[in-house]
Amino acid sequence: MNKIYCFYFLLCSFYCYSQIETIYDIDRSRPSLTYIGNDTVLALPFSSNNINILTNNPISSWYSFKSKKINLENFIIENNHIEILFSSDNNIFTYSYPMKYGYLSIGISHHAYAQLILSNNFLNLIWNGNSEYLNQSVNFSNNSLNLLQYSTLYLQYSREINKFKMGTRVSFIHGINNLSFEKDFFNLNTVNYLETPFSTYISTDIYAQTGSANFLGFSNPGMGLDFSISYNVSNFNFSANFENIGFIYWNNNTFSHQSNTSYLFDGVHYSMDQILSDEIVNTLDTLSDIFAINNNESVSYLQRLPINFKFQSSFEINSNSDFFVLLQSIEEINNDKISFFNNYYLGYNKRLSENLLVIGSYDYNKYSPINFNLGFVLNYENFIIKLNSNSLSAFLGQKSFHLNTALYYLF
Template identity: 25%
Template sequence: MRADSNIVRSLVWLILILPAFSLAQSGLTEYGMSGIPQASVQNPAFRPHASLIIGLPAMSSVSAGVYNTAFSFDDIFVPKPGDDSLHLDLTRPISSKTDINYFSENVAIDLLMLGFKINNTFLTMGVRNRLTSRVYYTNDLMKFVWQGNADYVDQQLNLTGSGVYQEHLNDYYLGLSFPVTYGIDMGVRVNFLQGLSNLETQTPQLALLTRTNQQLGYELIAQTDFQVHTSGLTGLLTDSSSFSPVDYFLAFNNIGFSLDVGIDARLGDQFAVQASVIDFGKIYWYGSPRTYSSSADEVSFTGVEYDFTTDNENTPSEVYLDSLSSLLHVNENRNIYATTLRTKLFVNGQYFTLNRKNSFNLLFAGRFLEESFEYALSFGYTFAPSEKFAIKLNYSYLKYAPLNVGLGFYFNFKPFQIYFTTDNLAAAIKPTGQKYMGFHFGINILIPSSYHNDIPTQKQIGNTIVEP
């Protein structure tokens, strides 16, 4: 029973704190800004305006984002009347008409990055550290957390769909961008994935019912059909003192592969269409896999007895968890399992003025989640007066955060480049009032190429001049 309670306690702890270690993924503003080499992350067909690129280790690309579909910080922490202090108030979130919400966080850092041109082909390679976490919660779960079960006697609270998804990996990538025909570039990137850790819950059926009991007063009936997959977290789940960060980052037990493909088609001198599919692949978790599942479809809980005067060995919370775990009867197996990456889709259209200094783009971006498809729309204007500088203003629409004005720019001062993009500029002014925020910045070393135009003329295929 003690082992089961340790597992339950550790799983709850991980679900609560893992998202705090990562800062949804940005990139809507920078899509199409081909003057930034890292724009190829969203579309491997983009070819940088340089013959050689060296990314400063751990500084060439740092991106992070957060997206909460239900509330912002200001929605749940409100001032007390007549006082400047803040207090937690979940009244607004639980009034949401959405049955299931989620809190998504992503961070990606390029540890190493190198790119160079070979004839008309541009090759990129590097190592990217990626952390993704997503916590799903039903509206009924928020009601239970905030209001308890006293107001819901003889009513069933539906928790099905609540859960967590966390994935930490190193991405070793090799990409190629090349011309395939007149006015069309293709890009392909293969990724070897080193899975560091994973935590994923599945709750086919999870519900709570508080009903009256003539003898005991009240009885809590829980439907407990759940399953939790973990890998790379065994030390944290059993004995955190045995966890070794060195062993964690050097473990190559969990492996996977993914593919990124893209196209960049130029329609005359002023129009272009790009499309890409990113993160199509899987990771197989061989390193210390654990799957925890409930052995009972339904349990009944009537409370615990605790004597503060005699029980000195256990705290009330430990007694409570021990009682719950004895009812849940958590099963454990060590079978290998696989997870699918959350594939992303981008479709973009661009219009350029004749002097190439102004451009407009309209972007559709989507991501396949566990049982849904999340999409965003983005419209941007870019002003590039010279090869040394460009700035972009952008508007992005997300379903639960419809108002996002973004900004992006880069400066080239040979041989260095500094760039920065954000999808929601208001987050820099008032971050606590935003449901969505994301940023991306970095420093590169660029060795210029003789070719600098954003889109070649009709007499060019890639970097090759074609006689008319």
């Protein structure tokens, strides 16, 4: 397993950011919206990635990478639950070139977001069975899995007016996969009896929507708008960035999945004229019907993109070093409510030579209060290579993993 991670880490280690406009830009896969230069830039295919994995508890606390086994015993006893947030932004291709009054970029990108939440009592039910809840009525809610995957064909334009640099990106979106839970409730009530020897009452209220399509195309169309503005005064730079203001219209392979019923399991009643295996099969079939969510072809529906925004400020200490502060907010793909996951960065960069820039930062978030990121920007002939990460070991034993990579060619 570790060899696979190391291989992936080396594979992604080539990042290029076409003459990076803001040197504290540590989490962007597409060209900066406020970059204005004289170079024509080609982004090599599939070389630019921005990957984030965030979890409220280290994965190593319930999964052994050495034995490749899951062990939830102590994890459940300590009243823990699982929350995992995943985001992946990949710039497949970009061609950028200067114009008379600005800078134009055309490209293709791929984006994937996921959120998994499993409550402690649900994990307990899976791991230990319903004996833990004997003679209790337990509600299982706040368990969800949401997925969103789409590709974009984008056009962006940047321009400088006085001390302001402004940029806008328009994205034509194609929805690839979507799974969104709007209801995720079921109730379990188990009572012990001497005869059967127990009975269980189950009720469910589950509703989800899905949509899917091929990787390429526009069968699930949508549009997105990104906007950024930057202002320089003296040695200070202030900027704001708003992304994913848009929607996807799901109308291809759309389904609604619903389970809203109840069932009383009163044990297995067996007599000599019955076949025990048939009784068990019938019971399992009934339980399967309860949780086998009815799949119905759904009408088309709109889904809003998960908005994210950033506020950044930097101070130029001298011609070779800067100090920066960054607030990043990413909307969680949770249909119950609008909520944002916040990251706070405090960092410093130093140009060690004409061709090498080193970036270091401290990152705070609600899952992991201590994260240190280290990156570099390397100019090599007509290439600019950039890598930024909080180290691969963070994925194995910590709560936050960040990797930003790409490779661009200037001509």
